Amino acid sequence: MAMDAWIIVAGLKAEQWYSEQRSLDNTYKQLGKSRKGTPMENRERFLDRRNASGGDGSVEMENAASILKYIQALEGVGRDGVHATVVGYNTLLSGWAKLANPMRSEVPLKSEAILRDMMESYENGNGNAAPDVLSFNAVIKAWGKTRRPNSASRCEWWLRKMVKGSNTVNEQEEAASIPKPNVQTYNLVMEAWLQLGDPARVQDLLLEMDVSDSVAPNSESFSKVIRAWLQDEINNQQQYGLSGLSCENAWKWLKELLERENGSSRLGLGTGVVLVYTQDCG
Structure with missing residues (x-):
């Protein structure tokens, strides 16, 4: 104390x-x-x-x-x-x-x-x-x-x-x-890569959890992947005037989360405000 x-x-x-x-x-x-x-x-x-x-x-x-x-x-x-x-x-x-x-x-x-x-x-x-x-x-x-x-x-x-x-x-x-x-360990590492602007590495860590026998991704994990791709989309537009691919990746992961939320018994999955950001991107 x-x-x-x-x-x-x-x-x-x-x-x-x-x-x-x-x-x-x-x-x-x-x-x-x-x-x-x-x-x-x-x-x-x-x-x-x-x-x-x-x-x-x-x-x-x-x-x-x-x-x-x-x-x-x-x-x-x-x-x-x-x-x-x-x-x-x-x-x-x-x-x-x-x-x-x-x-x-x-x-x-x-x-x-x-x-x-x-x-x-x-x-x-x-x-x-x-x-x-x-x-x-x-x-x-x-x-x-x-x-x-x-x-x-x-x-x-x-x-x-x-x-x-x-x-x-x-x-x-x-x-x-x-x-x-545990899933929090992975989420912390994912957040670190997100802050440094590496969406591919954030995504790889989610995929690693997805095939693991000991830990499964939760909604926060999906949220970090979606945020990482959305941030990458913003950066690409600001620096190069390019758009589209990163936003599509974010939307793909949101749809995956929605499908799992509706049809899976895995715990810890659910959508939140990240849905709004992805729709804005579209």
Whole structure:
């Protein structure tokens, strides 16, 4: 509960900080266009305002992390009933995922370090620290929110680790600490590729789920494929004046979703507002 309290504050501060930084960036660009002051004066004014802005939530996250370290210390000296469990680790991971944004490229690395610490702790005999699918999903979410050129590929790297690890039967100790990906895992990776403008990769991940024996796509999965093709249609029209093919792909997937919703017993399928966007495209 104490960790949760710090993380809630961290998330609120991070959201406000990111909004402030985007506003400062826009101000700096406007100063450059209006040529008010020299470039160096504008840059110094910009950096002064950025440094004076509110905290980004990192201090609160360090406070939350210190609680987990305290638990680990008590466990290390044999305090009864005190264990560093997956719940504590996941609480910390979810907090860092809240802080991730395009201006915080270091956040996913912090998340990865926590996940690796969990895996190492489990391999060293702490059965309470085995990471679950929520642990991996939090790391993938952190990478996706940074929207860096390598963010989607890094998201998929963790997905592949889950797929490979869960298919390995105790060949390595590490394999036992790697859960199977669920539909949310795939959806997070799909969102990362969507943000980087790769509709074909988003579609491939949906098709991969569709032939899987362990995970099935839901309406959110279909929605991401449709959105990816619609965004591609808009980009093609703006850049090249071309239209048609990407919109047709979006419509094809919407019809597929409608057919499954009406004739399939698979759970989690249903249409929503994405239908409106596709009709607008047509």
